[in-house]
Amino acid sequence: MKNRARPQGDIRGGAIAPDRSPGGRLLSGLIMNRPLVVIFATICLDAVGIGLVFPVLPRLLEDVTHNPNIAPYIGIMIALYAVMQFVFAPVLGALSDTLGRRPVLLISLAGAAINYVIMAFAPQLWMLVLGRAIAGLTSANVSVATAYITDISSEDQRARRFGLSNAMFGIGFIIGPVLGGLLGDTWLRLPFIAAAALNAGNLLLAVFVLPESRAPAREKIDLAALNPLRPLRWVFSMKGLLPVVFVYFILSATGEAYGVCWAMWGFDTFQWNGLWIGLSLGAFGICQTLVQAFLPGPATRLFGERMAVVVGIACACIALVALAFANQGWMVFAIMPLFALAGIGTPAFQALATEQVDPDRQGQLQGVLSSAVSLASIAAPLAFSTFYFVVQNDWPGAIWLAVVVIYAIAIPLVLLGTRTARAAT
Structure with missing residues (x-):
């Protein structure tokens, strides 16, 4: 018999019992x-x-x-x-x-x-x-x-x-x-x-x-499952999941642009020193953390998971266009709240991705998605740094328009690809 995940709960006698707290409030x-x-x-x-x-x-x-x-x-x-x-x-x-x-x-x-x-x-x-x-x-x-x-x-x-x-x-x-x-x-x-x-x-x-969240499988460990490429073959065998993994790759790759280019762009555009670069990154991190802690749930209830992803991407694109044309440092801090609203997109997409496979495949799916993040962290920094050095002397802000173009590829995949994935699985 297949193992089924139990609902969220607290620890009672070492097991997970259903959470009956009123309203399921965060705290x-x-x-x-x-x-x-x-x-x-x-x-x-x-x-x-x-x-x-x-x-x-x-x-x-x-x-x-x-x-x-x-x-x-x-x-x-x-x-x-x-x-x-x-x-x-x-x-x-x-x-x-x-x-x-x-x-x-x-x-x-x-x-x-x-x-x-x-x-x-x-x-x-x-x-x-x-x-x-x-x-x-x-x-x-x-x-x-x-x-x-x-x-x-x-x-x-x-x-x-x-x-x-x-x-x-x-x-x-x-x-x-x-x-x-x-x-x-x-x-x-x-x-x-x-x-x-x-x-x-x-x-x-x-x-x-920490208790166990699911009963271990009774069958023996399949040694072939230790092949790191096997989960990827699983994705390619289920064509409907390819758009899901590709969108996750895009969302992860765009995030690499900030770590690679932000400091260079701040120095080239505003002549920021290390203190101001650190303050801007800290402001971005704090705003994004607050957004991701409190807004994904309300956003998915308001828009639905699929549209919440699109709204997050739209907020990111508007902010990136503004960054590309910004010529004063204060503009960057003014854009931060809008920029941070992009943070509702990734958790909404994570929730959407979990609906594409059954509970017994969740670990495998999450492993593949984490691999997509790692692959993006290998390839994206090389690509963004190369593009930045091409535009650095003429227009450093053009790097953010390149990120907008990559984001735009994800929108049709989110709207159409996830529907295909659900039907295929």
């Missing part, structure tokens, strides 16, 4: 649903681990290699992280469908803590590379965390909770660079020790608080 839901707190903490810590490395990585590589020309090493480290995510996200997602979500999450949290200890004390380059590879592998647990959220949430709760999970990632990505910079000024290795301690604490919390 009471989080208080009663301690597993959800652990999952959100896991997602947040994954983002902290990504962000804290960037302020200290150049100095750390220079210290280890004794070579001031560390640009090639930075490229290798960043690409390796994304490649490991791409390879292992589907594997962890498929394993969680078979073994259960809890053991896969516990192993990945333990691996993350060990990784940061390695990086904190690594005296040689190969050890740093190994640590970064482990970091990419363990960060692939986002696919398992997302499947866990799907297991314990009813369909009408998913958009709101996916929005919260994205907000947790946004908070982590705000905290990470700040924490890395502050602690790195004290001691270059201190950020990694802090990250190891945070992950170890979350591991202990998960051991004692």
Whole structure:
């Protein structure tokens, strides 16, 4: 008999019982649903681990290699992280469908803590590379965390909770660079020790608080399922899912443009120094976090999931056009609230994607979607940085119009492709 996900609930005797809190309000839901707190903490810590490395990585590589020309090493480290995510996200997602979500999450949290200890004390380059590879592998647990959220949430709760999970990632990505910079000024290795301690604490919390969200499958593990390309073959065998995965790839790829080009564009257009670049990124992160924490649920109820995605894309495109023509720094901050409204699109699309497959395939689907994110994080930075250097001298803001063009490709796929996917599955 197939296993079915139970509805969202709290812990009663180690099992998940239905949540009967009045109205399912956000605060009471989080208080009663301690597993959800652990999952959100896991997602947040994954983002902290990504962000804290960037302020200290150049100095750390220079210290280890004794070579001031560390640009090639930075490229290798960043690409390796994304490649490991791409390879292992589907594997962890498929394993969680078979073994259960809890053991896969516990192993990945333990691996993350060990990784940061390695990086904190690594005296040689190969050890740093190994640590970064482990970091990419363990960060692939986002696919398992997302499947866990799907297991314990009813369909009408998913958009709101996916929005919260994205907000947790946004908070982590705000905290990470700040924490890395502050602690790195004290001691270059201190950020990694802090990250190891945070992950170890979350591991202990998960051991004692996190129940299994679905009964493990009775059948033996299919070794062929460990092939990271197998879930992708599954997608290609179900043609209706291709638009879903491609839209997710586009949404992820457009997000890479900001991390790659924002600082260069701010300097070239407004002559911003590091402080103003940091303030603008912080303002964007805070606005987007608030939007994703509170608006996806109401937006999907108002517009429906499909139209909420389109509204989010439209807000992003209007803001990007305004950025392309902005000639004063204050304009960027004025656009931020509209820009942040784009954040309702991704969680709405995540909820829409979960409706395309049955509950027994949710881990596999989330693994494939996480792989799409990782693939975008490999390809998009190269493409956007190349285009930016082409337009840098004549019109730096043209990079944002390129992002608008890519966004536009997603709209017909959202409106038509998801209907095809549902019919095909």
